[in-house]
Amino acid sequence: MSNNEKTSIVSGFYKLPIKDRIEFVKKFSDLNEEETQLFTSCLDMDIADRMIENVLGTFELPLGIAVNFLINGKNYLIPMTIEESSVVAAASNAAKIARIKGGFKTESTDPLMIGQIQLLHIDDVADAAQKIINKKKEILNLANEQDKVLLKFGGGAKDLEVRILDSPLGKMIVTHLIVDVRDAMGANAVNTMCEALAPMLEEITGGKVRLKILSNLADKRIVKATAIFDKEKLGGEKVIDAFLESYNLAAIDPYRAATHNKGIMNGIDSLIIATGNDFRAIEAGAHAYAARSGQYSSLSKYYKNENGDLVGELELPMAIGIIGGAGNIHPKAKLCKKILGIKTAKELAEVVVSLGLAQNFAAVYALSTVGIQKGHMSLHAKNIAVMAGASGNLIDKVANQMIKEGKIKLDRAEEILKEIKWFFLQYLQVPAHNNNKLLLAGPYLLF
Numbered sequence: 001m002s003n004n005e006k007t008s009i010v011s012g013f014y015k016l017p018i019k020d021r022i023e024f025v026k027k028f029s030d031l032n033e034e035e036t037q038l039f040t041s042c043l044d045m046d047i048a049d050r051m052i053e054n055v056l057g058t059f060e061l062p063l064g065i066a067v068n069f070l071i072n073g074k075n076y077l078i079p080m081t082i083e084e085s086s087v088v089a090a091a092s093n094a095a096k097i098a099r100i101k102g103g104f105k106t107e108s109t110d111p112l113m114i115g116q117i118q119l120l121h122i123d124d125v126a127d128a129a130q131k132i133i134n135k136k137k138e139i140l141n142l143a144n145e146q147d148k149v150l151l152k153f154g155g156g157a158k159d160l161e162v163r164i165l166d167s168p169l170g171k172m173i174v175t176h177l178i179v180d181v182r183d184a185m186g187a188n189a190v191n192t193m194c195e196a197l198a199p200m201l202e203e204i205t206g207g208k209v210r211l212k213i214l215s216n217l218a219d220k221r222i223v224k225a226t227a228i229f230d231k232e233k234l235g236g237e238k239v240i241d242a243f244l245e246s247y248n249l250a251a252i253d254p255y256r257a258a259t260h261n262k263g264i265m266n267g268i269d270s271l272i273i274a275t276g277n278d279f280r281a282i283e284a285g286a287h288a289y290a291a292r293s294g295q296y297s298s299l300s301k302y303y304k305n306e307n308g309d310l311v312g313e314l315e316l317p318m319a320i321g322i323i324g325g326a327g328n329i330h331p332k333a334k335l336c337k338k339i340l341g342i343k344t345a346k347e348l349a350e351v352v353v354s355l356g357l358a359q360n361f362a363a364v365y366a367l368s369t370v371g372i373q374k375g376h377m378s379l380h381a382k383n384i385a386v387m388a389g390a391s392g393n394l395i396d397k398v399a400n401q402m403i404k405e406g407k408i409k410l411d412r413a414e415e416i417l418k419e420i421k422w423f424f425l426q427y428l429q430v431p432a433h434n435n436n437k438l439l440l441a442g443p444y445l446l447f
C-alpha cells in the first residue's frame with residue numbers, strides 16, 4: 001500500500017482479537033510472513049548474549065500499536081513498548097482529536113551532537129582557549145579521519161566551541177566538538193572522535209585531558225512538534241480553560257513539572273525502546289533541557305489560538321538513530337522501524353516528539369476533566385486480580401466485581417476470589433475456572 005492509500009485511523013482496534021490487529025498492521029506496513037511471526041517470538045539467546053554481559057535470559061514487555069496518527073500529512077501506526085496500562089489508548093485518542101485540525105506538524109534542527117573534552121592544569125586558560133580556536137581546522141580534520149563512513153553520508157565534525165569553567169579545583173577548559181551524526185544516535189562516533197583528539201589538545205595547550213565523551217544534553221539536536229486540538233471536540237472554552245489552569249502549574253512548579261514530563265516520557269520512551277534506541281540518553285537529555293532556564297519546568301507549552309482552539313507544542317533534544325546501536329541488532333526493533341515506515345533518524349525523531357505531545361495532551365486533558373483513574377482502572381483491576389491468583393475467566397470476574405464496588409485492592413481481590421472458589425466447590429463441585437460450568441454460578445453471574 002502507498003501512503004496515499006492507507007490510513008492509520010481505526011475505530012475499535014482494541015476490540016479486535018490479537019490476530020486481526022496483527023493482520024491490520026501486516027497490511028498497513030507490508031510485512032512478510034517472517035516479519036509477522038516476530039510479534040509472538042522472543043529474542044534469540046545468542047543475540048541477547050552478544051548484547052550484554054552475564055546473560056541468563058530475556059525479559060518481555062508488551063508491544064502495542066498506537067493508531068490514528070497523522071504527522072506532517074503522513075499516516076503512522078506507532079509501535080509502543082511499555083508495561084503501563086492506558087498509555088497506548090490515550091495516545092491513540094489524542095491522535096484522533098489532533099487529526100481534526102490536521103494532525104501533528106514538526107520541525108527539527110540538523111542531527112548535531114556535542115562531544116566534550118575536558119582540559120585541566122593550565123595556567124593561562126584564556127591563551128590556551130585561543131590556541132585551540134586557532135587550530136580549529138586541524139582539529140576538525142583529525143576528528144573526521146576517525147569516521148569516513150559518516151563523512152560519506154554528509155556528516156562529520158563541523159565546529160568547535162571552547163568554554164572556560166570555574167571549578168573548586170580551579171579553572172578548566174571544556175572543548176565542545178560539534179558532530180553531524182546523520183542517521184546515527186552518534187554516541188560511539190562522537191566518543192571515538194573525542195578520544196582521538198585528546199593528545200592533540202594536550203599538545204596545543206600544554207594541559208591534561210581528563211574526560212572525553214559526548215554530552216547527553218543534545219541541545220543542538222532539537223525537535224519541535226505542534227498540534228491544534230479542536231475546541232468543540234474538547235468540550236468548549238471552559239474545558240480548555242481548565243486544561244490551561246492545569247498546564248500552568250507544570251510551567252511554574254518543579255513538583256508538578258516532573259510528573260507532567262513523566263507523562264510525556266510515557267510516550268517517548270515506549271517508542272524509543274520499540275526502535276532499540278537508548279532511552280536513558282533521551283531521558284537525561286530531556287530533563288536537563290527542562291531545567292535549562294535554571295528552574296526545572298514543563299517541556300511542553302499550551303495556549304489558545306485566535307479560534308479558541310487549544311494549541312500544544314513540545315520541544316526537546318532527540319538523540320536517536322536508525323543506524324547502529326541495538327536498533328540494528330534486535331529483530332523486533334527492525335520490525336518496529338518497518339511498521340513506522342520511517343526513512344531517516346530525523347523522521348523517527350519527529351514521530352517520537354509528536355507521540356510525546358499526544359501523550360502529554362491526553363494526560364492533562366484527562367486530569368483536567370474526568371481524572372486519569374477511570375481510564376487506568378479497568379486494566380489495573382485485571383492486573384490486581386492476577387496478583388491475587390485469578391486465572392482464565394476469573395480474571396475478568398474478579399476485576400469487574402472490584403470495579404463495580406469501587407474497591408480495586410489486592411485484599412478485596414483475594415476475598416472475591418476466595419468467595420468464588422468457595423461457591424463453586426460448595427455448590428457445584430467443579431473447579432472455579434471451568435468455563436462451561438461458570439454459567440451455573442448463581443450470584444456470580446451478576447458480576
Ligand code: NAD
Pocket residue numbers: 147149150153155181182183184185186187188189190191214216278281321323324325326
Ligand atoms: P554505532 O557506532 O553503532 O553506529 C554509528 C556509525 O554507523 C557511524 O559512526 C557511521 O560510521 C555508521 N553509519 C553508516 N551509515 C550511517 C548513516 N546513514 N548515518 C550515520 N552513520 C552511519 O552507533 P552510534 O549511534 O555511534 O552509538 C549509539 C550507541 O552508543 C547506543 O547503543 C548507545 O546506547 C551507546 N552509548 C551511549 C552513550 C551515552 O548516551 N552517553 C555513551 C556510550 C555509548
